[in-house]
Structure formats: structure tokens, C-alpha cells
Amino acid sequence: MASSYDVHVRICSQEIIKYDLEIKALIQDIRDCPGPQSALFNLNSQVKEKFIKLRLRIQDLEQMAKEQDRESDRMDIQAETESQRRQLLSNQTAWRKANLACKLTIDNTEKDELLQRGEAYGTRQRKVTKESLVDSSSHITESLMSISRMMAEQVNQSKDTISTLATSSRTVLETNEEFKSMTGTIHFGRKLILKYNRRELTDKLLIFLALALFFATVLYILKKRIFPFI
Known part of the structure; x- marks a missing residue:
């Protein structure tokens, strides 16, 4: 830029260059980001903030071009503005690509973790299932033994009941015979x-x-x- 540029134009250009470099550094951090999603979200928030500041400074530079008295200065500043706009668009494209690459990496990492967790869970689940089967078998065995004991007790009670019924039947028959004998005697x-x-x-x-x-x-x-x- 020509030496006739005033101080404000130089300061604005320097800030634009600073924001551009910071954005490029953050984009590289996004490419290298292994995750998790919260880390990627934090980096993208910083990039958005830098882009907002960069656009504002480009707009300031464009306004300064319009305020220049000499045509040559205005043309130089406008050319710088257009260059910075193209650089901003290039950074936006690089940002999108970096996000896609990072999300792909995170997705693959999460997929691998899920597979590992699934295998570990499957192992634990099989172990738990075996233990559950053993416990279930023990409970079933105990239940069957309890039912068997209850059935044995029921059979014994049935035998006692049958014996009682048989004794009662004999008593009834003997009483009936006695009644018959008494009936004959009475007659x-x-x-x-x-x-x-x-x-x-x-x-x-x-x-x-x-x-x-x-x-x-x-x-x-x-x-x-x-x-x-x-």
C-alpha cells in the first residue's frame, strides 16, 4: 500500500491480517481436532467470532476507500478490500472442509468406541447372562425341591385323610350294624x-x-x- 495511506488504513489492514492469521490457525486446529464434539463446538465458536470481527474491519476498510480524496488511494484500498474479501471466502471454504474432516474423524472415533464398548458390554452381558442362568437354575432347582416337598407333604396328608376316612367308614358300618341289631332287639x-x-x-x-x-x-x-x- 502506498506511503500516502493514512494511519487508520494501516491499522485496519494490520487488524485484518491478524484476524486472517488467527482464523487460519483455528481452521488448522479444527482439522487436527480429535474430538469430542464439545471441543469442535468451542473451536467453531472462536472462528465465528473472528469472522465477525474480520468482516467488520473489511467493511471499515471499504468505507475508508470511499472517503479517500485521491483516486489512486481509493483504487488501492478497494483492491486491498477485494483481496481481503476473497481471502475471507477462501477461509470460509477451508473452514467448511476442516469441519467435514473433523466430524468424519470424530464419527469414526465414536464408532470405534461404540464398537469397543459394544464388545465389552457383550462380554459383560454374556458373563452376566451366565451368572443369571446359574442363579435361575439354582432358583428353579430350589423351587422344584420345594414343590416336591410340598407334594410329599400333600401325599402324606392324603394318606392320613384316606386312613381317617377308612376308619370313619368302618365306624359307620359298625354303628349301622349295631343299629340293625338294636332294631331287631326293639322289634x-x-x-x-x-x-x-x-x-x-x-x-x-x-x-x-x-x-x-x-x-x-x-x-x-x-x-x-x-x-x-x-
Whole structure:
């Protein structure tokens, strides 16, 4: 730039060059970034901030070109401005490519980590599965043994119940036989009572007849003695 440029133009150009170099350094950091995503996000935030400052300084430089009195100075500053704009676009392209490369690297790294974690998880899962199977087998065995004991107890209870039922059945049969025997005895006693009642009635009749005959005889004898001629 010609020596006639004023101090503000020189300062602005120097700041533009500084921001350009800082952006290039950050873009290189993005290319080399191994991750994680938070680190990439932090670098991109810094790049955006530098791009904003760079655009503002390019706009300032463009405004300074318009304010120049000499045509040659204005043309020189405008040429510098266009050069810086092209450099800004080049940096933006490099920034996008660096982001793509970094994201690809991070994705591959995360994929490898996921695979390793998956293998480690699979190993742990198989181990846990084996332990779970062993525990399940133990629980099932204990459950089967418990069920077997319960069934044995139930069988014993059933045997006791059957024995009790058999004893009760025999008792019922014996009681039934006793009832039958008592029924026969009662029937026989009833017959005896009826027979005794009939015999008692007969005895009463015989006694009555005997008394009647006795009194008739007495009356006859008295009649013959008292009234012999009647």
C-alpha cells in the first residue's frame, strides 16, 4: 500500500491480517481436532467470532476507500478490500472442509468406541447372562425341591385323610350294624310287650270270670240255706 495511506488504513489492514492469521490457525486446529464434539463446538465458536470481527474491519476498510480524496488511494484500498474479501471466502471454504474432516474423524472415533464398548458390554452381558442362568437354575432347582416337598407333604396328608376316612367308614358300618341289631332287639321286645299285654288281658278276664263264678256260687249256697223251699 502506498506511503500516502493514512494511519487508520494501516491499522485496519494490520487488524485484518491478524484476524486472517488467527482464523487460519483455528481452521488448522479444527482439522487436527480429535474430538469430542464439545471441543469442535468451542473451536467453531472462536472462528465465528473472528469472522465477525474480520468482516467488520473489511467493511471499515471499504468505507475508508470511499472517503479517500485521491483516486489512486481509493483504487488501492478497494483492491486491498477485494483481496481481503476473497481471502475471507477462501477461509470460509477451508473452514467448511476442516469441519467435514473433523466430524468424519470424530464419527469414526465414536464408532470405534461404540464398537469397543459394544464388545465389552457383550462380554459383560454374556458373563452376566451366565451368572443369571446359574442363579435361575439354582432358583428353579430350589423351587422344584420345594414343590416336591410340598407334594410329599400333600401325599402324606392324603394318606392320613384316606386312613381317617377308612376308619370313619368302618365306624359307620359298625354303628349301622349295631343299629340293625338294636332294631331287631326293639322289634322283638315290642312283640314280647304286645304278647305280655294280651296275656295280661286274658288273666284279667279269667280272674273276672273266676270271681263271677265264685260270687255266683256263694249266692247260690246262701239262697239254698236261707230259702230252702224256694
